[in-house]
Amino acid sequence: MKQSLFESRHKAEWEQFVFVLDRLEQGKDASRIASFPKDYRRLCQHLAMARERGYSSFLVDSLQHQVLRGHQQFYRHRSRLGANALAFILADFPRLVREQWRFVLVAGLMFFGSLIGMGLLVYLFPDLIYNLIPAEQVSEMQSMYDPVAGHLGRSAERAASEDWVMFGYYIMHNIGIAFQTFASGVLFGLGSAFFLVFNGLTIGAVAGHLTHIGYGQTFWSFVIGHGAFELSAIVLSGAAGLQLGWALIAPGRLRRGEALRLAARKSVLLICGVMLFLLIAAFIEAYWSSMTAPAPMTKYLVGAGLWLLVAAYLLLAGRTRHAPE
Amino acid sequence: MLETTALPRKATLPPPLDTRYQVETPEGIDLPLRPAGLPVRALAFCIDLGLRGLILGVLFTVLAFLGKLGAGLGSILLFAVSWWYMVLFEVLNQGRSPGKQWMGLRVVQDDGTPVGWAASLLRNLLRFVDLLPFGYFLGAISCLQHPTFKRLGDLAAGTLVIYSEQPLPRPDLPEAAPRRPAFALTLTEQRAILGFAERQGELSEARVNELATLLAQPLQVPPPRALAELNGIARSLLGPA
Numbered sequence: 001m002k003q004s005l006f007e008s009r010h011k012a013e014w015e016q017f018v019f020v021l022d023r024l025e026q027g028k029d030a031s032r033i034a035s036f037p038k039d040y041r042r043l044c045q046h047l048a049m050a051r052e053r054g055y056s057s058f059l060v061d062s063l064q065h066q067v068l069r070g071h072q073q074f075y076r077h078r079s080r081l082g083a084n085a086l087a088f089i090l091a092d093f094p095r096l097v098r099e100q101w102r103f104v105l106v107a108g109l110m111f112f113g114s115l116i117g118m119g120l121l122v123y124l125f126p127d128l129i130y131n132l133i134p135a136e137q138v139s140e141m142q143s144m145y146d147p148v149a150g151h152l153g154r155s156a157e158r159a160a161s162e163d164w165v166m167f168g169y170y171i172m173h174n175i176g177i178a179f180q181t182f183a184s185g186v187l188f189g190l191g192s193a194f195f196l197v198f199n200g201l202t203i204g205a206v207a208g209h210l211t212h213i214g215y216g217q218t219f220w221s222f223v224i225g226h227g228a229f230e231l232s233a234i235v236l237s238g239a240a241g242l243q244l245g246w247a248l249i250a251p252g253r254l255r256r257g258e259a260l261r262l263a264a265r266k267s268v269l270l271i272c273g274v275m276l277f278l279l280i281a282a283f284i285e286a287y288w289s290s291m292t293a294p295a296p297m298t299k300y301l302v303g304a305g306l307w308l309l310v311a312a313y314l315l316l317a318g319r320t321r322h323a324p325e
Numbered sequence: 326m327l328e329t330t331a332l333p334r335k336a337t338l339p340p341p342l343d344t345r346y347q348v349e350t351p352e353g354i355d356l357p358l359r360p361a362g363l364p365v366r367a368l369a370f371c372i373d374l375g376l377r378g379l380i381l382g383v384l385f386t387v388l389a390f391l392g393k394l395g396a397g398l399g400s401i402l403l404f405a406v407s408w409w410y411m412v413l414f415e416v417l418n419q420g421r422s423p424g425k426q427w428m429g430l431r432v433v434q435d436d437g438t439p440v441g442w443a444a445s446l447l448r449n450l451l452r453f454v455d456l457l458p459f460g461y462f463l464g465a466i467s468c469l470q471h472p473t474f475k476r477l478g479d480l481a482a483g484t485l486v487i488y489s490e491q492p493l494p495r496p497d498l499p500e501a502a503p504r505r506p507a508f509a510l511t512l513t514e515q516r517a518i519l520g521f522a523e524r525q526g527e528l529s530e531a532r533v534n535e536l537a538t539l540l541a542q543p544l545q546v547p548p549p550r551a552l553a554e555l556n557g558i559a560r561s562l563l564g565p566a
Contacts, residue, residue, distance in 0.1 A: 054515035
């Protein structure tokens with residue numbers, strides 16, 4: 001068959017296909033979508049014939065262009081995150097955390113180990129803190145948690161109207177740190193390990209110092225509530241980063257690139273859960289932790305409850321085969 | 326027989342010369358994608374960077390009038406723009422941030438399909454590592470040594486930055502009376518002759534004649550008639566309009 005005959009015979013079909021493609025690409029509901037797979041495969045056949053019969057480059061290239069567009073619409077990956085959000089929160093995320101328990105354990109040991117170790121050291125040898133944190137920042141910290149000041153949080157002159165400001169600040173600051181902790185894991189896990197240990201040391205030093213100088217009550221009652229979500233989120237993002245690094249160190253039977261890709265697909269789900277945790281943490285930190293009205297005892301109780309909640313969620317949720325809908 | 330050196334526009338060349346990346350579809354079709362290299366991607370990034378600066382500048386000026394509420398919103402916006410700008414545009418605008426759209430690029434998955442939330446989030450989170458230790462050093466190294474120019478984020482997310490294909494304008498074939506060739510043509514020869522006819526408009530007349538004259542002897546025509554002969558063969562291959 002001559003090219004011009006081939007073209008004129010199928011021209012109408014191709015135009016129709018492009019029309020459907022345009023609608024699909026704009027996300028509109030295409031009325032003739034039912035015949036799309038058939039039309040797409042026919043177009044593929046036309047392309048194969050055009051190549052095989054030595055038709056001109058223009059025809060082959062334009063058919064190829066349409067086939068590529070069709071391929072992109074036909075085989076596009078449906079987003080799993082948006083559709084299964086509820087199932088993810090109720091079951092898939094805790095399951096994933098348990099499945100990756102080795103990385104979570106290692107990250108937890110790095111973070112809490114350095115936190116508790118540094119806390120004890122600073123409590124016993126108070127001068128150590130100046131090796132880690134500059135003196136101005138230490139005095140800034142002290143003014144924040146001064147029991148006499150009557151306000152809690154990042155600044156001494158903070159008032160209730162500023163809760164909103166701090167909410168924004170916590171979101172930006174904490175999720176940023178979690179993202180960095182995760183992403184730097186691709187450097188053979190070294191980056192994640194660094195951020196985990198560094199954050200653990202800093203927080204531990206501040207905690208030890210403030211407890212030592214007698215501000216323990218204000219400090220611990222402030223941090224215990226949101227700490228449940230915030231600290232576990234940092235550990236989980238570190239675990240996700242370590243997972244990336246481990247895929248490069250020990251790829252198993254896969255090529256390193258392939259192993260990294262597979263590990264990344266799982267760890268990005270962990271990061272979605274981490275973002276959720278940090279949103280909750282920022283909310284608690286801005287609106288509950290900063291309240292000065294409740295007695296410290298109430299705060300400790302609520303904080304302990306939140307820690308139990310996080311632990312129970314990560315350990316128990318999604319154990320049954322059919323997650324509650 | 327003739328050795329055809331002219332290749333059809335999208336034929337595959339051996340690896341060092343040709344960076345095209347073939348995706349084999351389940352239908353058994355090889356779709357060539359054209360990965361974009363470092364300079365054009367750097368330019369696209371600079372455009373995006375400028376645009377983000379502009380957006381933040383405008384927003385902060387507006388928010389400055391809102392006081393405390395503005396400061397809170399500002400932090401959230403700063404976070405959203407610095408971490409989510411790329412992700413939102415890539416997923417919602419067919420893999421194209423404004424800078425990429427400007428430079429004619431788009432992000433796709435390795436199999437040529439549009440990039441999804443997970444992959445886009447991943448490749449943009451790992452941008453943080455590509456930036457290390459300064460000015461996209463790791464990203465540039467990774468990009469330059471990879472056959473399809475992937476930075477670390479692309480490697481982990483399984484994505485590819487390609488040139489988006491534009492629809493081709495229909496070329497005008499020169500007028501000529503259809504001629505039957507003096508001997509049977511192979512497929513590559515057919516495509517070469519059709520390619521010559523289609524691309525004549527892009528070449529100077531002298532060059533067209535020079536190329537045609539090379540074929541005068543095998544076509545068994547005097548050199549001045551070679552061009553008309555070739556166009557005639559192209560016409561006859563194409564068939565009646």
